[in-house]
Amino acid sequence: MTERLYYDDAHLMEFEARVLAVEKLNDSRVAVLLDRTAFYPTGGGQPSDTGTLGEARVIECIDAEDRILHIIEGPLPEIGQHIVGKIDRLRRLTHLQQHTGQHILSQAFQKLFGAETRGFRIMDRISEIDLALAAPCEEMIARAIELANQIVWEDRPIKIHYLAAREASRLALRREPTRGGILRLVEIEDFDLTPCGGTHAKRTGEVGLILARSWERAKRMTRLRFVAGIRALADYTQINRIAHRVALMLSSERDDLADRVARLLEENKGLAKRVRELETQLAHREIEEMLTTAPRRADGAGVIARLFPQRSPEALKSLALAARSFPKTVALLGSYEADSAYLIFARSADLDEEMNRLIERACAEIGGRGGGRADFAQGGGKGDLKRVEATLQMIACELLGETHKLET
Ligand SMILES: [Zn+2]
Known part of the structure; x- marks a missing residue:
């Protein structure tokens, strides 16, 4: 049974004790048993003390019923030896x-x-x-x-x-x-x-x-x-x-930070809204321009087929949505990067081609998958430029019923 010195004095940081045993535990750590100790073992939600026993470092103490095991690293003490234990004061x-x-x-x-x-x-x-x-x-x-x-x-x-x-x-x-x-x-x-x-x-x-x-x-x-x-x-x-x-980053005072950040978030919301509006306008312009050179079928429907390097899915989506708002328009849009390609097919409400069917086929061609609605569908696959180009061209030709060279 180990006498617990910390029971009577929680401020005792140094003590002398006799070594009763040195044991090797199952996890191959070494535990020292003393007749008395000031080390508090793990328990009651509180981690154990650490410190030193002679020349060795006490890294943990474990409560084993009426015995306290001091897990040490360093020189082993002799059984029967009197040894000085020191608790890490600040931790205690x-x-x-x-x-x-x-x-x-x-x-x-x-x-x-x-x-x-x-x-x-x-x-x-x-x-x-x-x-x-x-x-x-x-x-x-x-x-x-x-x-x-x-x-x-x-x-x-x-x-x-x-x-x-x-x-x-x-x-x-x-x-x-x-x-x-x-x-x-x-x-x-x-x-x-x-x-x-x-x-x-x-x-x-x-x-x-x-x-x-x-x-x-x-x-x-x-x-x-x-x-x-x-x-x-x-x-x-x-x-x-x-x-x-x-506060320094925001050129503000510490105590005003909450108000300052609230104002910034509000401004940011306004800016994000403005950016979305501008993106929509820009996409509209871009589609308008593409339509001036896009091939047209006998029924007047224009087919835009365009592949962009590294355009974000959001930007591509803005373009597709803009295309849908023009009458008699089909847009087959794609973006590619090193190892992946992203496709969106969209059409105006006055046409009846099923974009979801077309995108399924196109994505299968480039080793990927896609789906969506009849007027708006998206998907992806491998970013092999030649293959993505050939696929868009194939779908465009089908829609136009003629050979057509893809613009890139
Ligand atoms: Zn307590």
């Missing part, structure tokens, strides 16, 4: 701030909205709590954050008590204990009392600051992402840097 402090912050936040939600905490995780840069809060809103989150920070700034003492489960059950615990025997209770003075085996601050002030980063509804609960202490500072620094960079 960061975790302790998030964990204590969670106790405070959880009680804030409990007191204000009767919302229990159902889950908690400390992740790489942020932490998450799952709250039994079915209909959250910005104002509720803001109120809980405000109360939590008030408790932090009141710098209330945090005490540890050991009590038999039966006696503890008579107290107003925030969370029911999950086991019997002697319980470890964590008390935030006149605010929160809950059974917990984790590492906590000595006073709430040590948490520094608690910030909500984002929240969302998940499985009829509210998942709140938050940062506390060192992480709150890191998060503020990052978001402030981003905001200033964006």
Whole structure:
């Protein structure tokens, strides 16, 4: 059984212990067992401590019932040897701030909205709590954050008590204990009392600051992402840097960014509309010009067959739509790039050729597929220029009932 020194002092960063065993685990990592340890093992949503044991690096600690396995990399200690363990201080402090912050936040939600905490995780840069809060809103989150920070700034003492489960059950615990025997209770003075085996601050002030980063509804609960202490500072620094960079790009002030971006988006919408109008006008002109030289059948129908290098599907579509608006017009349009070709066939409403049938055949010729309606169909295939040209020419000839040289 490993004595857990962090139970009584979460600020103990250096300790001496005796090596009881050195074991090779199934995954071939090496674990050291000590008679006592200040290393916190992974558990309760909190990642383990890291640090050093003698000359070796402790990369993880695992809770194996009543033993704590210190996974090490580096020189192996001797069994029976007395060894010095050192905890990575900043990592412990960061975790302790998030964990204590969670106790405070959880009680804030409990007191204000009767919302229990159902889950908690400390992740790489942020932490998450799952709250039994079915209909959250910005104002509720803001109120809980405000109360939590008030408790932090009141710098209330945090005490540890050991009590038999039966006696503890008579107290107003925030969370029911999950086991019997002697319980470890964590008390935030006149605010929160809950059974917990984790590492906590000595006073709430040590948490520094608690910030909500984002929240969302998940499985009829509210998942709140938050940062506390060192992480709150890191998060503020990052978001402030981003905001200033964006403000500089937009020649604006940081605090005016939301209005500035809203105006830009509005302008952008107007511009996009104008571009669409101009594209339509341009496509109309282009078709008008093509029709002046397009071959015509005896019934007066003009057949445009044109292949463009690297024209976007959108641009080709604008052209096809424009062609459809001219009377007695068929447009067989294509665009090709290195390895692919794109085709659109369209005709005016006063003709009756089935463009979908034609495009199916054309695409089959170039090793692809196509389909659509009788007056507008599209498809694609391989971008072999000669083959695409020959295919468009073949379809044009069929429509005209004569040989016709394709313009490119
Ligand atoms: Zn705790």
